[in-house]
Amino acid sequence: MPARSRELKLGIGFKKQTGTGADATTPTQLQTALSAGDLWSLGQSSFSPAFPDFVKETNALFYGKGHEWITQTFKTSLAVRWAWQHFLTSQNFAQVLAFALGVKSETTAGTGAYRYIMTPMDPIVDGVNLPATTVVAGIRQGGAGEILDVALVGLVCNSFNLRLQRGPGLQNTQLNSEWVGCGKYVNNSGISIPSATTESRLGAGSGTALTINGVNYLTNARFVDMELAYNNNVKDGYFPGSGQQSGFDVQGRMRYGNREISLTCLVELESDSAELAALVAGTEGAAIFTLEGDTITGGIKHTAEVQFPLTEIKAYKLEEADDFTAARIEIAVKFNEGTDAPMIARAITDKTGIGTAA
DSSP, rough: OOGGGGGGGEEEEEEBOOOEEEEEEEHHHOOOOOOOOEEEEEOOSSSSOOOOOEEEEEEEEESSSSSSSOOEEEEEEEEEEEEEEEEOBBBHHHHHHHHHHHHEEEEEEEEEEEEEEEOOOOOOHHHSSSOEEEEEEEEEEEEEEEEEEEEEEEEEEEEEEEEEOOOSSSEEEEEEEEEEOOOOEEEEEEOOOOOOOOOBBBBBEEEEEEETTTTTTHHHHHHEEEEEEOOOOOOOOOOOTEEEEEEEOSSSOOOSSSSSEEEEEEEEEEEEEHHHHHHHTTEEEEEEEEEEEEEEEETTEEEEEEEEEEEEEEEEEEEEEEEEEEEEEEEOOOTTTEOOOSSSEEEESOOOOTHHHH
């Protein structure tokens, strides 16, 4: 019997696979799945089941057979690219940024509340291997009508895009991320997908701080939208001895390349707006945005925060926003020698153990 697309269930590893994210990560550690107790089920806004790409090449253009037609195919590699799109919650914020940035600390903020501080990895201290996790996709998993039960092993967060936008509804905050895997998979995984997690939305209206280069955009009410993009540019991890599955090569390492941060904002203009003057003068300053949601305990709330210790406006373009004159400003996020981190992310949520080793 056919299955509807909304019967899809996802189990996402909140823990990292043993040994990954460390300087001495081995192919075996990267290719060893988590267990069911290390997964949780977070929401997704589009039908995007995690599934491997099977790559085969042909002899169509080989010489010697007298024609251009295919007579043979060759198994070459397995690859995984999984897109995860959803509105922003404290849970998916902590999950995505812990794995994308790679370095995190966890403390207890209060009963049932856990605070995470996350920064990009330092290659000298932390190595270059990203923390990896396991994602399980299922449709009627374990039942007589099972259609899909596959575990994708060794996934790392390649990039994410966080948007804060004007307007009502769930769409005014969006967190989209792309995960790439080593190619290893387990069909009929036997790893039970947990029940859906209750998530805490962080809407654009819940912003409690939004300051860029000394300008407080919550106070002056000129903010329109913002987009933060982070890219690890994960390197190809196929090499002699990286491993095979069913005759297809799989990757034995998942390392970040040249990491990139992009930050842009659209703000309304007034006679005393200082953005253009700051660009011309090369003014430097910090930037921060904070969103707070429902209370977890006492005065502690679900929170997502990103701080950039040192920024400078590098581009300025006039635009229109709902019939008002505005400027699109592009912000250079600089490496701050004093903190050794171009960005610092903080999350408070009701889940412990995110990003810890299994």
